Amino acid sequence: MSVIDILFRVDSICKKYEKYDVEKQGSQNASSDDSFARLYGWFESQIEAVLHKSEMVAMETNRAAMVAMNAEVRRTKARLMDEVPKLQKLAQKRVKGLSMEELEVRKDLVLALPERIQAIPDGTAAKQAGVWEASTSHKNIKFDTDGQFDDDFFQKSEESNQFRQEYEMRKIKQDQGLDIISEGLDTLKNLAADMNEELDRQVPLIDEIDTKVDRATTELKNTNVRLKESIFKIRSSRNFCLDIILLCIILGIASYLYDILK
Amino acid sequence: MESAAVLAKEVRNWKELSEFSRHASELYTECGRSQPASDALAKGARALEDFAPEEAIQLYTDACDALEEDGKEQMAFDLYRAATSVYIKLEKYADAATFLLRLALAADKCNATHSQCKAYLSAIIVHLYAHDFQQAEKCYNDCCQVEAFLNSDQNRAASRLLSAYTEGDVEEIKRAAQSSIVSNLDHVIVKLARKLPTGDVSAFKMDTKDQEEPLDEDDLT
Numbered sequence: 001m002s003v004i005d006i007l008f009r010v011d012s013i014c015k016k017y018e019k020y021d022v023e024k025q026g027s028q029n030a031s032s033d034d035s036f037a038r039l040y041g042w043f044e045s046q047i048e049a050v051l052h053k054s055e056m057v058a059m060e061t062n063r064a065a066m067v068a069m070n071a072e073v074r075r076t077k078a079r080l081m082d083e084v085p086k087l088q089k090l091a092q093k094r095v096k097g098l099s100m101e102e103l104e105v106r107k108d109l110v111l112a113l114p115e116r117i118q119a120i121p122d123g124t125a126a127k128q129a130g131v132w133e134a135s136t137s138h139k140n141i142k143f144d145t146d147g148q149f150d151d152d153f154f155q156k157s158e159e160s161n162q163f164r165q166e167y168e169m170r171k172i173k174q175d176q177g178l179d180i181i182s183e184g185l186d187t188l189k190n191l192a193a194d195m196n197e198e199l200d201r202q203v204p205l206i207d208e209i210d211t212k213v214d215r216a217t218t219e220l221k222n223t224n225v226r227l228k229e230s231i232f233k234i235r236s237s238r239n240f241c242l243d244i245i246l247l248c249i250i251l252g253i254a255s256y257l258y259d260i261l262k
Numbered sequence: 263m264e265s266a267a268v269l270a271k272e273v274r275n276w277k278e279l280s281e282f283s284r285h286a287s288e289l290y291t292e293c294g295r296s297q298p299a300s301d302a303l304a305k306g307a308r309a310l311e312d313f314a315p316e317e318a319i320q321l322y323t324d325a326c327d328a329l330e331e332d333g334k335e336q337m338a339f340d341l342y343r344a345a346t347s348v349y350i351k352l353e354k355y356a357d358a359a360t361f362l363l364r365l366a367l368a369a370d371k372c373n374a375t376h377s378q379c380k381a382y383l384s385a386i387i388v389h390l391y392a393h394d395f396q397q398a399e400k401c402y403n404d405c406c407q408v409e410a411f412l413n414s415d416q417n418r419a420a421s422r423l424l425s426a427y428t429e430g431d432v433e434e435i436k437r438a439a440q441s442s443i444v445s446n447l448d449h450v451i452v453k454l455a456r457k458l459p460t461g462d463v464s465a466f467k468m469d470t471k472d473q474e475e476p477l478d479e480d481d482l483t
Contacts, residue, residue, distance in 0.1 A: 186446070189415075200336070
C-alpha cells in the first residue's frame, strides 16, 4: 500500500472509533454544552500561545523585537486577567450533568489561573516587586522598558561623557560661526540701506535729467528738420553742382600756381 | 564768481574767498538755482575748513538752509556731516550733536530712516564722548519718541551702550563700541566711539543713584 492509502485508512479508523476519544469528546461536549468549559478551553489556548511567545523572546537577540514581543505578552496577560472574573462567575453556575466535586474543581482551577497567567515571563518579572512599589498609585502608567534597571544603568559611562563634550564643543563652534555670519549680515544690511537711500536721492535728479534731455532732443529734431530743408533747397537747384565744379577749378588753379612758385 | 573764489583759494586770501562764495551763491539763488548756490558755498567751506573753521561752519549752515528752503534735503546730508566733522575737530561736541539732530530731522522729512537712526546714534555717542551722560540719556529718551528709531538696530546698540555706562562696565562699553553697528557710522564718529569710555565711568553710577532718591520722596508724598 502506498502512503496515501495508509493515511486514508488511518483517518477512516479514527473516525470509526471517535466516540472512544476522551479528549475530543470532552472538547466537543464543552463546545456544545458548557460555556465554562468553552471559556476555560479558550484560556488554556491563550496561555499556551503566550508561553510560546515568551519562549521566543528568550531566544531573540534583537532588543527592539524583544521589547515588542514582551509588550505583546504583557497585553495578552492583561486581557486574560480581565477575563478571569467572567470565568469565575461561570464557575459558580451549576450546569446539568455536573457533580458537586467537579464544581469545586472548577473553582480551584479558576483560582489557579491568575497565578499561572502572572507566572508567564514577560521581562519585568524580576524587578516588579522591588522597584515599583513606590509607584503603586500610578497603576495605569506602565513603563515600556526591559526592566534592567540595574545600578549602573543611569551612570555616566565614558562614552556618554565624550558625546556630551563633543556636543558642547560643536555647539560653541556653531555659535562662533553664527556670530561671524551675523556680523557679515550687519555690514550687508548697512550697505544695502545706504544704497537704498542713495538711489532715493538720485531719483529726482534723474527725473530732472530726463526732462532736460527730452527738451534737448526735441530741439535737435527741429534743427535737423530745418537743416534738411535748407540742404534740400540748395540741392534742388543747380547751384550745388556748379559750386563743386567751380571749387575744383579753383583748387586746380591753386595747385598750378603752387607748382609754378615752387 | 566761482572762478574768482577758486583763485582766491590759490592766493590764500580767506576773507575774499568767503565773500566770493557768498556772492556766487546769491547770484545763483536769484536765478532760482539752489543746488549750484549751495555747491558754491560748500566749496568755499571745504577750502576754509583748515584755516578758518568758524567761517566754514557758517558757510555750511547757509548752504544747508538754502537747500532746505528749496525742499532738497537729500543733498544736505553730506553738508551736515561735513559740518559735524568740523565741529568735532573744534571739540565743540554739543554743537556737533545739535547738527546731527538737524540731520536727523532732514532725514525724517525725506523718509530716510536709516540715515536718521544713524544720526541719532552718532549724537548719543558724541554726548557720551563729551562725558555728558545726562545729555546722552536725554538725547536717547528724545530719540525713543521717534518710532523709526525705536524699531531699529541702532536703538538696540544705543541702549546697550547706555546700560553699559550705567553699570560702569568698561569691558562692556568697549565691546558695545566695537560692534558692527557702530562701525557703520561716519568714520569721525567711529574714531570717537573707539576712544570711549572717556574718564571715570563709575561716576555715572553715582549720578543715577542720586537721581533716584528725590523721585522716591516725591512718590511717597
